[in-house]
Amino acid sequence: MARKGADIVIETLKEEGVEYIFGHPGGAIMEVYDALYRDGTIKHILTRHEQGAGHMAEGYAKATGKVGVAMSTSGPGATNLVTAIADAYMDSVPVVFITGQVPTHLIGNDAFQEVDIVGITRPITKHNFLVKRIEDLPLIIRQAFYIARTGRPGPVLVDIPKDITQKLSDVKIPSLDEVKSSLPGYKPHTEGNSQQIKRAAKLIMSAKRPVLYVGGGAVQSEAQDELIELAELMNIPVTTTNMGKGAFPELHPLALHMLGMHGTYYANMAVYNCDLLIAVGARFDDRVTGKIEEFAPQASIIHIDIDPASISKNIVVDVPIVGDVKVVLRKLIQEIKREGAKLVFPEERHNWIRQIEKWKKLHPLTYRNSEKVIKPQYVIEEIWKATKGDAIIATGVGQHQMWAAMFYKYSYPRQFINSGGLGTMGFGLPAGIGAKIGRPEKEVFVIDGDGSFMMTMQELITAVQYKVPVKIAIINNGYLGMVRQWQELFYEKRYSEVDLSVQPDFVKLAEACGAIGFRAEKPNQVREIIEEAMKIQDKPVLLDFHVDREENVLPMVPAGKSYREMILEDGKKSVDADTMYLVG
Amino acid sequence: MSELSQANPVKAPMLRETKKGSVRKHIITLLVRNELGVLARIATLIAGKGYNIEGLSVGETHERGLSRMTIEVIGDDVVIDQVVKQLRKLIDTIKVRDLTDTPHIERELALVKIHTATPRARDEVLRIAEIFRGRIVDVSQSTYTVEITGTEDKINAFVELLKPFGIMEMARTGKVALKREMANSEEDV
Numbered sequence: 001m002a003r004k005g006a007d008i009v010i011e012t013l014k015e016e017g018v019e020y021i022f023g024h025p026g027g028a029i030m031e032v033y034d035a036l037y038r039d040g041t042i043k044h045i046l047t048r049h050e051q052g053a054g055h056m057a058e059g060y061a062k063a064t065g066k067v068g069v070a071m072s073t074s075g076p077g078a079t080n081l082v083t084a085i086a087d088a089y090m091d092s093v094p095v096v097f098i099t100g101q102v103p104t105h106l107i108g109n110d111a112f113q114e115v116d117i118v119g120i121t122r123p124i125t126k127h128n129f130l131v132k133r134i135e136d137l138p139l140i141i142r143q144a145f146y147i148a149r150t151g152r153p154g155p156v157l158v159d160i161p162k163d164i165t166q167k168l169s170d171v172k173i174p175s176l177d178e179v180k181s182s183l184p185g186y187k188p189h190t191e192g193n194s195q196q197i198k199r200a201a202k203l204i205m206s207a208k209r210p211v212l213y214v215g216g217g218a219v220q221s222e223a224q225d226e227l228i229e230l231a232e233l234m235n236i237p238v239t240t241t242n243m244g245k246g247a248f249p250e251l252h253p254l255a256l257h258m259l260g261m262h263g264t265y266y267a268n269m270a271v272y273n274c275d276l277l278i279a280v281g282a283r284f285d286d287r288v289t290g291k292i293e294e295f296a297p298q299a300s301i302i303h304i305d306i307d308p309a310s311i312s313k314n315i316v317v318d319v320p321i322v323g324d325v326k327v328v329l330r331k332l333i334q335e336i337k338r339e340g341a342k343l344v345f346p347e348e349r350h351n352w353i354r355q356i357e358k359w360k361k362l363h364p365l366t367y368r369n370s371e372k373v374i375k376p377q378y379v380i381e382e383i384w385k386a387t388k389g390d391a392i393i394a395t396g397v398g399q400h401q402m403w404a405a406m407f408y409k410y411s412y413p414r415q416f417i418n419s420g421g422l423g424t425m426g427f428g429l430p431a432g433i434g435a436k437i438g439r440p441e442k443e444v445f446v447i448d449g450d451g452s453f454m455m456t457m458q459e460l461i462t463a464v465q466y467k468v469p470v471k472i473a474i475i476n477n478g479y480l481g482m483v484r485q486w487q488e489l490f491y492e493k494r495y496s497e498v499d500l501s502v503q504p505d506f507v508k509l510a511e512a513c514g515a516i517g518f519r520a521e522k523p524n525q526v527r528e529i530i531e532e533a534m535k536i537q538d539k540p541v542l543l544d545f546h547v548d549r550e551e552n553v554l555p556m557v558p559a560g561k562s563y564r565e566m567i568l569e570d571g572k573k574s575v576d577a578d579t580m581y582l583v584g
Numbered sequence: 585m586s587e588l589s590q591a592n593p594v595k596a597p598m599l600r601e602t603k604k605g606s607v608r609k610h611i612i613t614l615l616v617r618n619e620l621g622v623l624a625r626i627a628t629l630i631a632g633k634g635y636n637i638e639g640l641s642v643g644e645t646h647e648r649g650l651s652r653m654t655i656e657v658i659g660d661d662v663v664i665d666q667v668v669k670q671l672r673k674l675i676d677t678i679k680v681r682d683l684t685d686t687p688h689i690e691r692e693l694a695l696v697k698i699h700t701a702t703p704r705a706r707d708e709v710l711r712i713a714e715i716f717r718g719r720i721v722d723v724s725q726s727t728y729t730v731e732i733t734g735t736e737d738k739i740n741a742f743v744e745l746l747k748p749f750g751i752m753e754m755a756r757t758g759k760v761a762l763k764r765e766m767a768n769s770e771e772d773v
């Protein structure tokens with residue numbers, strides 16, 4: 001049956017099982033909004049800025065594992081999406097972005113609200129399309145979803161000129177098989193080479209001091225059961241990156257928590273001293289490795305990743321395995337069991353675990369609490385307790401993000417949602433709203449900075465409009481805290497342009513939006529307002545925590561430095577890791 | 585300070601070996617779908633590594649909708665390896681191969697317009713062109729335009745010989761290359 005291109009868009013989105021679109025209308029996309037209205041099945045969340053729509057779609061995708069959808073008009077609508085597109089690209093988040101475009105005959109004319117969004121987003125999308133014929137429209141949209149969610153996931157943009165949405169066509173919606181065969185150059189690997197898996201199994205059984213280093217790829221492929229089984233079977237401690245949080249339960253005795261710049265002493269120590277590093281869906285980011293020459297300097301490396309281009313990118317790898325993490329881990333466990341699952345050096349392995357326990361006791365993840373001022377870490381701990389460790393946490397970028405990573409203990413994949421790769425201030429609130437919409441049964445806490453919050457705070461009203469009961473905890477230090485910390489440590493306290501002490505009254509701001517606001521200025525108020533907030537389930541609640549202004553995130557490995565140069569929690573000590581254990 | 589670090593003297597850290605290859609010219613061949621923006625995508629990816637495309641040729645193949653591209657780029661072996669992997673990941677690339685260390689045939693075509701005002705100059709240029717199996721494809725009162733195909737070296741040598749006469753303009757296609765099928769097929773001439 002002949003119908004408008006706009007109707008084909010909606011029909012195809014329904015075929016893909018889309019429940020929500022996050023977006024903002026305008027001239028070039030009006031036909032699609034009209035079709036959306038007439039159809040009435042897909043729910044639309046009208047954000048107050050397109051960047052918010054992009055991050056909400058990301059939060060939704062990160063929390064559910066489904067493909068998120070964000071939509072905007074041409075020109076400024078499309079450019080407002082760009083930060084979110086780059087963010088999704090860096091963190092491999094499956095989101096389909098749909099943008100309206102000026103009519104085909106005006107493209108290239110500097111028409112009103114025209115930008116070459118396909119050109120602009122070429123380096124920050126997994127793929128993008130400009131639709132040139134209405135007959136291609138359903139195939140392109142289905143290709144976009146398929147490309148976004150398979151292999152290493154990522155954002156895909158579909159730019160649709162207005163005339164294409166207005167034309168009539170009776171083109172059919174293609175089947176998934178037709179979609180696959182229309183992409184001959186796209187073959188996402190999933191299996192893993194069995195020879196390499198055999199080699200990996202041997203190395204794991206014969207290692208004396210192995211460490212599992214787990215990243216976002218393990219969260220994406222939901223490999224928690226396999227990771228626990230492998231770690232327990234072979235007695236291997238597990239450290240997770242910022243993006244890998246929740247892939248391995250943090251209360252597990254083998255958990256080393258985060259590694260890298262703001263990693264724990266014991267995780268960084270374990271990595272520095274290990275003789276086998278098993279990287280699982282992680283990409284050896286410079287925030288993780290520090291000075292690359294001194295990263296796990298004695299270790300052989302096994303690298304399991306779905307993306308062949310990630311392997312051996314930053315570091316030479318001994319055993320590369322390209323494949324889906326879950327599939328490869330399952331095969332690896334089978335292979336180890338087939339070989340008898342015996343450790344070659346059981347005594348050394350036992351000593352290794354004991355050594356790690358010693359490190360954990362020597363410098364546990366801790367902070368000095370206070371009766372007088374609210375310590376930011378204390379707020380996070382109280383949120384963790386009040387939510388029984390079960391909430392989804394979304395964050396902005398800065399010190400509060402690191403404290404949220406360190407002092408909330410994560411137990412399941414997709415629980416910690418933050419902007420790891422791009423580090424986008426303003427990510428937290430919209431991402432948290434998207435996560436809550438995708439997982440309404442979970443408590444969702446946005447742990448935000450006073451600076452980050454203000455970058456996308458208009459979405460508070462969106463949460464009120466759609467009755468999304470997110471909790472927003474602002475770790476209010478009156479500073480661009482993370483920048484201030486660097487200025488304190490590396491620029492002799494020259495606090496250049498980081499003071500945020502002039503700020504809105506966040507409680508009144510919440511009230512002005514029709515949300516609820518609470519404030520805590522003393523430690524004894526912290527638990528109280530968190531508990532109050534959790535009673536409210538029909539609208540967003542903002543919690544304004546006035547915290548110690550100059551608290552620092554520690555431990556810390558300064559950028560580009562080696563793990564040996566770690567600054568510990570008392571702010572002074574640096575440690576010579578190579579004297580610690582077995583080197584030499 | 586911890587007990588352990590007090591017990592042992594500080595030693596020089598062990599260092600992990602890092603990857604560095606040699607920098608040289610690579611020749612990469614790609615089979616691509618002839619879609620909107622495919623060239624821009626490839627160029628963006630290479631430019632994103634901070635590398636300049638030294639040579640580029642694109643043309644259709646016998647299969648509908650598929651084009652063959654040959655790209656020359658100077659870069660570190662390790663980085664180029666990364667570039668090749670990333671090129672393979674592009675949705676519109678069907679095959680990507682670094683031919684640099686693989687036996688392959690490569691050819692380039694050049695058009696060279698030479699200043700030939702005197703009869704002597706004409707004779708000389710004609711002779712040199714013949715030696716190089718070039719053809720005169722355009723003549724005016726004061727110029728010859730020569731078409732020549734061959735390897736990069738051959739064309740460079742040809743151009744060097746003509747320089748004294750005065751080259752007015754030239755255009756080179758950039759290389760086209762295909763992998764050799766038989767190890768003992770005849771050498772490039």
Ligand SMILES: Cc1ncc(C[n+]2csc(CCOP(=O)(O)OP(=O)(O)O)c2C)c(N)n1
Binds near residue numbers: 451453477481
């Ligand atoms: C969009 C954007 N601009 C600038 C930065 C650089 N930056 C990183 S952290 C930070 C300070 C964040 O302040 P706030 O949100 O208050 O968090 P805090 O560190 O105080 O917890 C800045 C400016 C960034 N990451 N993102």
Ligand SMILES: [Mg+2]
Binds near residue numbers: 475480
């Ligand atoms: Mg702040």
